[in-house]
Amino acid sequence: MLKRISRIRLIKFNSLGISSVFQVGDTNEIDMKIKVLAVQRSLSTFYENEGSFNRKEYQIFQQQAVKPIPETGVQSAFCHEVPVIHVRSIKIQGVSSSSVFHVGAASHVRGDARIKHIRQIQSPRSQSPAKSI
Numbered sequence: 001m002l003k004r005i006s007r008i009r010l011i012k013f014n015s016l017g018i019s020s021v022f023q024v025g026d027t028n029e030i031d032m033k034i035k036v037l038a039v040q041r042s043l044s045t046f047y048e049n050e051g052s053f054n055r056k057e058y059q060i061f062q063q064q065a066v067k068p069i070p071e072t073g074v075q076s077a078f079c080h081e082v083p084v085i086h087v088r089s090i091k092i093q094g095v096s097s098s099s100v101f102h103v104g105a106a107s108h109v110r111g112d113a114r115i116k117h118i119r120q121i122q123s124p125r126s127q128s129p130a131k132s133i
Contacts, residue, residue, distance in 0.1 A: 003026055005083065010089040014094055016095055016096075017094060018098075019032045019034035020097070021101070023100065026105045027107070028106075031108075035061055036114070036116070037053050041120045
């Protein structure tokens, strides 16, 4: 792996979310995983059994992650006369949900985000929450 110095003069970073990485410098391996069950309701209603869930009920948490095709043996050569990465300024609003912001070299980067978002919207004719979609 290449060994270089990473220099950033100015960075403005608003938000770094769950299972995300902010890395400056060379990295051998980055592995990010997240599993989220989010429920959004039009009415603030809370039930006794909330806070835990059975992952077997949701297929997205059971599926195998898609693996990239292995390298095909492409050969390359690099010559870095100045082994320094210079960055003048960076402004980032947010990095979230098993994502990475990286300045430098990385040998292996893996990210797996599983998010099941359920929205329970109240019907205009009814006072009780509608069934989830």
